[in-house]
Amino acid sequence: MIRPAPRTAAAxxxxxxxxxxAATGTALRIEGVHKAFGANRVLKGVDLAVDTHQxxxxxxxxxxxxSTLLRCVDLLETIDAGRVVFxxxxxxxxxxxxxxxxxxxGMVFQxxxxxxxxxxxxNITLAPVKALGMTVADAGEEAMAxxxxxxxxxxxxxxxxxxxxxxxxxxxxxxxxxxHPKLMLLDEVTSALDPELVGEVLDVIRELAAGGxxxxxxxxxMGFARETATRVVFLEDxxxxxxxxxxxxxxxxxxxxxxxxxxxxxxxxxx
Amino acid sequence: xxxxxxxxxxxxxxxxxxxxxRGAVVTSTASTLVVLGAVVAAFLLAPGSRAVRxxxxxxxxxxxxxxxxxxxxxxxxxxxxxxxxxMFTIGEVLILVLALLVALVRQSKSPVLFPLRMxxxxxxxxxxxxxxxxxxxxxxxxxxxLYLPVVSSQSAFVYGVLAxxxxxxxxxxxxxxxxxxxxxxxxxxxARSLGLRPRTAMRHVVLPQAVRTIIPPLLNDxxxxxxxxALVAVLGAVIEANRAAEIYSSTVFNYSGYxxxxxxxxxxxxxxxxxxxxxIARDRTRRLAGAT
Ligand SMILES: Nc1ncnc2c1ncn2[C@@H]1O[C@H](COP(=O)(O)OP(=O)(O)OP(=O)(O)O)[C@@H](O)[C@H]1O
Ligand SMILES: [Mg+2]
Numbered sequence: 001m002i003r004p005a006p007r008t009a010a011a012x013x014x015x016x017x018x019x020x021x022a023a024t025g026t027a028l029r030i031e032g033v034h035k036a037f038g039a040n041r042v043l044k045g046v047d048l049a050v051d052t053h054q055x056x057x058x059x060x061x062x063x064x065x066x067s068t069l070l071r072c073v074d075l076l077e078t079i080d081a082g083r084v085v086f087x088x089x090x091x092x093x094x095x096x097x098x099x100x101x102x103x104x105x106g107m108v109f110q111x112x113x114x115x116x117x118x119x120x121x122x123n124i125t126l127a128p129v130k131a132l133g134m135t136v137a138d139a140g141e142e143a144m145a146x147x148x149x150x151x152x153x154x155x156x157x158x159x160x161x162x163x164x165x166x167x168x169x170x171x172x173x174x175x176x177x178x179x180h181p182k183l184m185l186l187d188e189v190t191s192a193l194d195p196e197l198v199g200e201v202l203d204v205i206r207e208l209a210a211g212g213x214x215x216x217x218x219x220x221x222m223g224f225a226r227e228t229a230t231r232v233v234f235l236e237d238x239x240x241x242x243x244x245x246x247x248x249x250x251x252x253x254x255x256x257x258x259x260x261x262x263x264x265x266x267x268x269x270x271x
Numbered sequence: 272x273x274x275x276x277x278x279x280x281x282x283x284x285x286x287x288x289x290x291x292x293r294g295a296v297v298t299s300t301a302s303t304l305v306v307l308g309a310v311v312a313a314f315l316l317a318p319g320s321r322a323v324r325x326x327x328x329x330x331x332x333x334x335x336x337x338x339x340x341x342x343x344x345x346x347x348x349x350x351x352x353x354x355x356x357x358m359f360t361i362g363e364v365l366i367l368v369l370a371l372l373v374a375l376v377r378q379s380k381s382p383v384l385f386p387l388r389m390x391x392x393x394x395x396x397x398x399x400x401x402x403x404x405x406x407x408x409x410x411x412x413x414x415x416x417l418y419l420p421v422v423s424s425q426s427a428f429v430y431g432v433l434a435x436x437x438x439x440x441x442x443x444x445x446x447x448x449x450x451x452x453x454x455x456x457x458x459x460x461x462a463r464s465l466g467l468r469p470r471t472a473m474r475h476v477v478l479p480q481a482v483r484t485i486i487p488p489l490l491n492d493x494x495x496x497x498x499x500x501a502l503v504a505v506l507g508a509v510i511e512a513n514r515a516a517e518i519y520s521s522t523v524f525n526y527s528g529y530x531x532x533x534x535x536x537x538x539x540x541x542x543x544x545x546x547x548x549x550x551i552a553r554d555r556t557r558r559l560a561g562a563t
Contacts, residue, residue, distance in 0.1 A: 074464050103466030113461035117479045126475060127465035172461075179465060 033082035044238030057225035060235035066218035106176030114160035166197030336528030351515035355500040369440040374447035398441035407434040411506040431503035450485035490547040
């Protein structure tokens with residue numbers, strides 16, 4: 001079980017997060033998850049398994065509950081029924097300290113959500129220092145290495161509002177990576193970007209996928225899903241209607257609802 | 272026909288003059304002088320002008336009230352102002368702390384804190400609704416009358432500051448709360464998603480962003496506080512500027528001491544008001560420039 005543990009222990013598990021290449025198995029299992037906001041029943045029994053090193057792309061119409069599902073996995077929302085099992089631990093059990101769980105998952109939002117009052121470097125080192133108890137020097141060194149890896153080293157001392165949207169979103173990804181997450185949750189990370197900036201962010205995600213990062217990605221980028229996803233999952237009416245390899249779900253959908261959705265996407269020119 | 276002459280788009284001479292930098296200065300100076308002249312003329316020509324000038328604007332009395340004369344039985348209004356300054360500087364520090372505590376309690380979600388939340392709501396409602404002068408009277412005369420240990424044996428100065436702190440912390444806690452609520456929930460969500468504890472997220476993500484938005488309204492409240500320190504005069508025992516002026520007028524039967532006190536308060540509050548305007552203007556420029 002993941003239980004409240006001393007900071008040093010949490011830091012220990014997190015820093016071994018990147019060297020998981022050898023381990024395989026189920027990273028995440030979502031079992032019968034229900035979530036309603038008042039009378040609005042958004043998730044009506046979602047089941048989904050993500051193996052380590054897999055990239056799962058979650059597609060579905062606006063309002064179908066993609067963001068809600070990701071927020072439930074990150075324990076930002078309390079689910080009404082079902083379980084979320086993270087590396088074998090039922091993290092939705094009341095005995096679990098959700099804060100310790102979130103430290104092992106990286107979440108990136110559509111609107112970047114960088115901290116506007118902190119420079120890029122401090123944005124990245126805040127959580128490693130305050131949550132994992134790393135020293136400012138160690139966290140800074142690691143953050144600089146990550147920034148350099150994604151071509152952002154010269155932005156380290158700028159405030160977020162000086163950066164383009166694409167740069168901000170790459171910093172947001174780096175900020176999540178600095179916690180050495182075992183799972184990345186990406187919520188339409190390119191939807192708020194000008195078209196010419198989408199590519200640089202997708203490149204970062206491709207690189208993470210190539211490096212074996214386990215990812216659950218809500219996206220409207222069908223081309224990206226086709227090329228990168230291990231599996232594509234189509235969500236509608238609060239349930240998973242269809243899932244499978246991209247070639248099947250995107251090019252030869254079986255379910256009528258998937259066909260209709262993809263038809264609409266196609267006519268909107270997004271494919 | 273139908274041809275535009277050279278002057279078709281030219282402004283009128285008057286509008287041109289108003290728009291040139293020199294023309295604008297000349298115009299604003301002139302209009303200021305006219306308005307000011309009218310006010311002064313009305314004052315000087317009023318039937319009771321001579322009497323008012325003698326009782327409120329007597330330069331000799333103003334100077335005597337300002338420096339004070341213990342042998343004659345009145346205190347210096349200038350020295351009194353130092354007491355006002357002491358009251359509001361001590362008060363402001365305490366208000367910043369107490370108001371933040373009240374705001375954080377009201378923002379808290381934990382069921383354990385429910386009774387505290389109710390107390391905080393009642394506190395704010397009460398002190399925002401009751402006139403400050405009544406609060407000062409109730410504390411300044413009520414607490415000593417209780418004959419409690421410690422609580423009832425403080426100086427009038429302490430009671431005055433206590434009353435100001437209690438009343439103003441209620442206002443300022445609302446300023447804090449507005450500031451905390453102005454930080455988008457998405458900021459809180461991303462702090463939580465990084466595994467920060469609520470207290471750390473508050474301290475390092477929410478508060479620093481809230482503080483930026485609350486500084487102008489906070490300074491506005493402090494401008495009010497600075498002049499409201501004069502109300503402590505009702506306790507009689509604190510010789511601040513207003514009380515010194517009151518003693519002067521009842522000793523010499525001339526109100527010029529009050530004029531001195533008013534001028535001194537203006538001297539304190541106007542710079543702070545201009546500074547507040549400056550911060551608001553700077554923030555506005557920054558926001559219009561697209562920076563958040
Ligand atoms: N905090 C909330 N309170 C109330 N209702 C909510 C909340 N969050 C989401 N909803 C509702 O849940 C439904 C699903 O929203 P969600 O954001 O998960 O959809 P989505 O698939 O991510 O859509 P999009 O593609 O537009 O991002 C919507 O009807 C939305 O109004
Ligand atoms: Mg969404």
